[in-house]
Amino acid sequence: MSEKIRVLIPEEDVNKKIGEVAARISRDYEGRSVHLICVLKGGVFFTCELAKRLTVPVSLDFMSVSSYGSGTESSGVVRIVKDLDEPLEGRDVLIVEDIIDSGRTLAYLIEILKQRGPASIRLCTLLDKPERRVKKQVTVDYTCFSIPDEFVVGYGLDYDQKYRNLPYIGVVEF
Ligand code: IMP
Ligand code: MG
Numbered sequence: 001m002s003e004k005i006r007v008l009i010p011e012e013d014v015n016k017k018i019g020e021v022a023a024r025i026s027r028d029y030e031g032r033s034v035h036l037i038c039v040l041k042g043g044v045f046f047t048c049e050l051a052k053r054l055t056v057p058v059s060l061d062f063m064s065v066s067s068y069g070s071g072t073e074s075s076g077v078v079r080i081v082k083d084l085d086e087p088l089e090g091r092d093v094l095i096v097e098d099i100i101d102s103g104r105t106l107a108y109l110i111e112i113l114k115q116r117g118p119a120s121i122r123l124c125t126l127l128d129k130p131e132r133r134v135k136k137q138v139t140v141d142y143t144c145f146s147i148p149d150e151f152v153v154g155y156g157l158d159y160d161q162k163y164r165n166l167p168y169i170g171v172v173e174f
Helices: 011-028 044-053 104-114
Strands: 004-009 034-040 058-067 078-082 092-100 120-128 142-146 169-173
Touching (some): 011 120, 058 104, 078 104
Parallel strands (some): 034 092, 092 120
Antiparallel strands (some): 058 078
């Protein structure tokens, strides 16, 4: 292991912020149920922590997509590796992502999911790198942290499939 991990956002701060965002979502969806769509694998830790703190009724589904592209740039052409188990018809959908970078993956995913007739679609992300956005039409409804353009791991995010289990957000130093 040649890389080092520097703590960017400590565990306490991440958990506190998720609580605040969950409270906002619970207020916004008052009187309704929210259907969380966890984008695997990165979104899984955040989805669990968020879901535990929501006070409105919650249902969960999972989707795994892979973005064609070379190296670190996603192309925006997305292949569905694992589709949802349930239809979205009439549901209030909240997509839960680990990080929005260029926005290409999400732009494509939102288009696919809109065609399935949900009552509404919103987007919630643990991290956002606004400087990197290419797809300006991707609007994030709930963001826990906006971060600078650095490669981060932890809380679901990986470097080469490693470090997803770190309970904090760290920057990889090569
Ligand atoms: P986008 O299509 O460029 O927005 O790609 C977003 C995806 O790239 C995320 O879902 C992550 O899987 C990955 N990604 C982007 N930035 C990072 C990072 O800093 N660490 C780990 N994965 C990242
Ligand atoms: Mg992801």
